[in-house]
Amino acid sequence: MKRNLFSLMSLLVLASMILAACGGGQTPTQAVTEEPAAPPTEAPATQAPTEPPAAYEGMKVEAPSCDYGGGMKSIEAVDEFTVKLTLCAPDPAVPAKVAFSSLGIQPSEYLESTGGSGDLLEKPIGTGPYKLEAWERGNQIVFTRNDAYWGEPAKTPTLVFRWGSESAQRLLELQNGAVDAIDNVGPDDFGTVEGDSSLKLMPRPALNVMYIGMTNTFAPFDNELVRQAFAQAIDRQRIVDNFYPAGSEVASHFTPCSIPNGCAGESWYDFNPEAAKALLAEAGYSASNPFPSVKLSYRNVVRGYLPDPVIVAQDIQAQLKENLGVTVEINEMESGAFLDAANSGALDGMHLLGWGADFPDVVNFLDAHFSAAAFNQFGTSFDDITDNLTKGGQLAAEADREPFYAAANDAIKKHVPMIPVAHGGSAIAYKAAVEGAHASPLSTEIFAVMGIPGQDTFVWMQNAEPISLYCADETDGESLRACEQVTEPLLSYQIGGTATETGGLAESFEANDDLTEWTFHLRQGVTFHDGSALDANDVVLSYVVQWDAAHPLHKGNTGAFEYWTYLFGAFLNAPQ
Amino acid sequence: MGQNLAKLNTETSLDSVSLWGITRKRLFRRKSAVMGMIILGMLILVALTAQWLAPYDPTKSMLDVPDYTGKIEKRLPPCVHAFGCPQSEPQHLMGLDGNIRDEFSRLLYGARISLVIGFATVSFSILIGTVLGALAGYFGGWVDNTIMRVMDVVLAFPSLLLAIAIVTVLGPGLINALIAIGIVSIPAYARVVRGSVLSVREMDYVSATRSLGGNTYEILFRRILPNALTPLIVQGTLGIASAILETAALSFLGLGAQHPTPEWGSMLGQERNQVFTAPHLVFYPGLAIMLTVLAFNLLGDGLRDALDPRLAHVS
Numbered sequence: 001m002k003r004n005l006f007s008l009m010s011l012l013v014l015a016s017m018i019l020a021a022c023g024g025g026q027t028p029t030q031a032v033t034e035e036p037a038a039p040p041t042e043a044p045a046t047q048a049p050t051e052p053p054a055a056y057e058g059m060k061v062e063a064p065s066c067d068y069g070g071g072m073k074s075i076e077a078v079d080e081f082t083v084k085l086t087l088c089a090p091d092p093a094v095p096a097k098v099a100f101s102s103l104g105i106q107p108s109e110y111l112e113s114t115g116g117s118g119d120l121l122e123k124p125i126g127t128g129p130y131k132l133e134a135w136e137r138g139n140q141i142v143f144t145r146n147d148a149y150w151g152e153p154a155k156t157p158t159l160v161f162r163w164g165s166e167s168a169q170r171l172l173e174l175q176n177g178a179v180d181a182i183d184n185v186g187p188d189d190f191g192t193v194e195g196d197s198s199l200k201l202m203p204r205p206a207l208n209v210m211y212i213g214m215t216n217t218f219a220p221f222d223n224e225l226v227r228q229a230f231a232q233a234i235d236r237q238r239i240v241d242n243f244y245p246a247g248s249e250v251a252s253h254f255t256p257c258s259i260p261n262g263c264a265g266e267s268w269y270d271f272n273p274e275a276a277k278a279l280l281a282e283a284g285y286s287a288s289n290p291f292p293s294v295k296l297s298y299r300n301v302v303r304g305y306l307p308d309p310v311i312v313a314q315d316i317q318a319q320l321k322e323n324l325g326v327t328v329e330i331n332e333m334e335s336g337a338f339l340d341a342a343n344s345g346a347l348d349g350m351h352l353l354g355w356g357a358d359f360p361d362v363v364n365f366l367d368a369h370f371s372a373a374a375f376n377q378f379g380t381s382f383d384d385i386t387d388n389l390t391k392g393g394q395l396a397a398e399a400d401r402e403p404f405y406a407a408a409n410d411a412i413k414k415h416v417p418m419i420p421v422a423h424g425g426s427a428i429a430y431k432a433a434v435e436g437a438h439a440s441p442l443s444t445e446i447f448a449v450m451g452i453p454g455q456d457t458f459v460w461m462q463n464a465e466p467i468s469l470y471c472a473d474e475t476d477g478e479s480l481r482a483c484e485q486v487t488e489p490l491l492s493y494q495i496g497g498t499a500t501e502t503g504g505l506a507e508s509f510e511a512n513d514d515l516t517e518w519t520f521h522l523r524q525g526v527t528f529h530d531g532s533a534l535d536a537n538d539v540v541l542s543y544v545v546q547w548d549a550a551h552p553l554h555k556g557n558t559g560a561f562e563y564w565t566y567l568f569g570a571f572l573n574a575p576q
Numbered sequence: 577m578g579q580n581l582a583k584l585n586t587e588t589s590l591d592s593v594s595l596w597g598i599t600r601k602r603l604f605r606r607k608s609a610v611m612g613m614i615i616l617g618m619l620i621l622v623a624l625t626a627q628w629l630a631p632y633d634p635t636k637s638m639l640d641v642p643d644y645t646g647k648i649e650k651r652l653p654p655c656v657h658a659f660g661c662p663q664s665e666p667q668h669l670m671g672l673d674g675n676i677r678d679e680f681s682r683l684l685y686g687a688r689i690s691l692v693i694g695f696a697t698v699s700f701s702i703l704i705g706t707v708l709g710a711l712a713g714y715f716g717g718w719v720d721n722t723i724m725r726v727m728d729v730v731l732a733f734p735s736l737l738l739a740i741a742i743v744t745v746l747g748p749g750l751i752n753a754l755i756a757i758g759i760v761s762i763p764a765y766a767r768v769v770r771g772s773v774l775s776v777r778e779m780d781y782v783s784a785t786r787s788l789g790g791n792t793y794e795i796l797f798r799r800i801l802p803n804a805l806t807p808l809i810v811q812g813t814l815g816i817a818s819a820i821l822e823t824a825a826l827s828f829l830g831l832g833a834q835h836p837t838p839e840w841g842s843m844l845g846q847e848r849n850q851v852f853t854a855p856h857l858v859f860y861p862g863l864a865i866m867l868t869v870l871a872f873n874l875l876g877d878g879l880r881d882a883l884d885p886r887l888a889h890v891s
Binding site: 241313 | 635636637639640648650675676688748772830834835836846848849850851852853854
């Protein structure tokens with residue numbers, strides 16, 4: 001009898017564990033699927049199709065007013081091959097923004113049939129030179145050539161994406177010949193690749209920044225003097241000289257100097273431990289009131305801006321101990337949890353993070369971090385930074401924008417929401433025989449132009465597996481790069497460069513004089529991988545599902561659609 | 577029959593000096609166990625004298641060492657004067673690590689951490705495991721069932737995975753890793769103790785104590801436990817080896833010792849990508865872990881053989 005009771009109990013325990021394990025995974029999905037059922041609380045967008053003289057019904061979505069806080073006023077299919085974007089304020093960066101891969105165009109019928117999630121995450125349908133053949137989760141992604149491509153067809157019939165988080169493993173695979181190119185060569189392996197005649201190293205220009213963020217809502221970093229002291233107590237030159245690969249440089253400003261107006265204003269503080277100690281004393285810390293120990297959080301993930309997180313974190317720890325006598329506790333976190341905590345301003349202490357350019361405009365660096373609409377990653381924002389960013393962002397000519405960005409950079413230097421450390425160089429290693437090899441400063445390598453003569457498969461190995469292939473709702477470069485082979489945005493970036501080029505899905509575009517109305521003329525006769533033809537409604541719907549939070553297809557993978565908010569500010573009908 | 581047994585018992589007790597005497601004699605006769613003891617002795621010596629043996633501060637970068645004249649380059653290969661390294665360069669027996677620290681100094685301090693971890697976790701789990709096992713074995717019935725089923729549940733998980741889960745809840749850190757490994761190794765000790773208590777509890781001298789009116793505490797802790805300890809010692813010695821190995825694994829994954837603590841597992845984990853470019857940074861910590869675990873395993877095996885009454889005729 002007793003034995004039975006205990007067997008029953010253990011069974012129950014086991015059953016509840018299984019339930020807990022399965023239930024945990026299920027809940028979010030259910031929550032997401034139920035969301036659209038709730039009626040939008042805000043006044044809904046006018047979604048009335050207009051009636052042009054032709055039989056074509058163009059979609060138009062318009063915000064009732066610009067008071068909702070975002071930058072987009074309306075998105076309209078003027079006719080079958082013309083799309084018009086109307087903005088609330090002048091935005092000279094629109095061409096650079098619409099070339100970004102989160103705005104890839106997918107067929108409107110497909111978006112509707114997938115319901116904005118599900119298949120859409122795994123099987124993107126685009127217009128690109130490659131179409132998705134198979135995604136073997138955890139193993140590889142296989143793409144095949146799109147023979148109906150409107151432009152120059154891909155050089156190699158089959159493209160394979162693989163991944164491995166360890167740089168030693170990637171190099172080994174390349175040396176064995178199992179892969180044709182690897183991303184992010186380990187900083188110590190640059191010499192090995194250069195010394196190997198069967199390989200070639202392509203350095204990627206340092207269009208990124210690594211910084212030490214300090215959340216100003218937690219003590220002791222709520223004190224500006226403390227932040228200024230830390231800014232002068234870290235020898236950034238020593239970090240770059242010793243722990244970064246060739247091609248890296250110390251950050252004089254948050255934005256790299258190769259971006260127009262990136263380096264406006266004063267350069268960053270010089271290394272000066274004596275001044276730093278004096279500032280700490282001024283802030284009230286002394287032998288009787290010692291500085292508390294602080295946390296330094298980071299994720300152990302290699303990016304171009306941070307080639308060796310563990311080592312750099314420990315050097316900062318050692319420097320602060322040596323120069324200020326401050327004890328730093330290193331706190332390594334899981335990548336996703338770290339990003340969530342950083343974005344919500346929940347990290348108590350300092351954190352190591354970086355940013356790689358998505359499009360070559362100073363807005364992409366400064367606004368994403370310091371504007372009023374940005375995440376409170378560094379705690380509360382500063383009015384003298386946000387005001388200048390708002391004003392500068394509305395001007396078209398770089399010369400006119402200069403004073404505002406200079407003022408913004410000076411204010412950043414004064415308030416020290418973070419310490420910019422380095423613009424990190426990274427590199428791709430290719431087999432020497434690869435034709436068309438390039439390294440993009442924006443990390444958007446286009447494999448359609450690459451190939452090894454006589455070889456019908458090209459294997460690329462990157463750091464990590466894409467999270468999903470619906471890049472409207474992804475932010476990491478590993479996912480974006482995979483999407484870029486399949487889906488195309490309206491415009492494109494120069495291959496291996498940063499300039500925005502027409503000759504993508506939009507053959508040409510024009511703007512009105514105050515840069516608030518942008519009209520894009522689509523290429524005719526382009527077909528998607530499923531055979532359907534590209535028209536303006538595909539573009540409108542691809543944009544609107546991201547923009548309109550109340551849209552039934554606004555689901556994606558997590559539903560965050562972060563890049564839309566980076567690019568155009570708030571969502572339409574955003575839940576309060 | 578009864579008489580014969582009594583006679584036999586008397587004879588045995590006459591030749592035996594003590595259990596420990598016999599064990600020591602048998603132990604020293606085994607070359608492998610002696611080897612284990614020698615390695616262990618050296619490790620303990622290194623751990624105790626690390627601050628005098630280590631040429632540099634294990635957490636200090638050469639960049640921060642005043643008046644350092646040598647070449648400053650991360651992951652510099654070993655420089656040993658006896659093997660032809662120029663005299664002008666300062667000696668680094670095991671080279672420099674990724675943060676330009678002296679690998680040899682870090683390795684020496686690492687011995688201290690590993691041994692402390694080994695003994696601390698095993699003491700923790702022996703303490704709890706023994707109490708649980710003794711209670712289960714002595715009282716039997718529902719007490720036994722409850723305790724041992726819980727132990728079975730813990731035992732059903734792969735120990736490293738369970739330790740990772742516990743550390744995830746508690747948060748990474750050396751102390752938490754220590755607690756996690758302590759918890760996952762409790763069932764092994766509880767089982768061993770329960771087994772011995774079950775057999776010892778039926779012995780005549782226990783019945784004698786009971787009939788003399790000894791209370792539960794006296795019977796359990798003064799009569800039964802001391803006589804059930806032998807298998808525990810063997811299990812404990814072997815357990816230290818696996819505790820050190822598991823801590824190294826947790827630290828390798830970044831869940832154990834936090835930087836810049838010179839823990840072998842985390843030293844290995846930090847430089848795992850440099851297997852080909854700087855093999856010395858992976859080789860030496862790996863070798864150190866291997867030697868330590870080997871020493872405890874050899875000693876544990878030797879102890880088991882020496883303490884096993886079934887092997888009595890061998891001696």
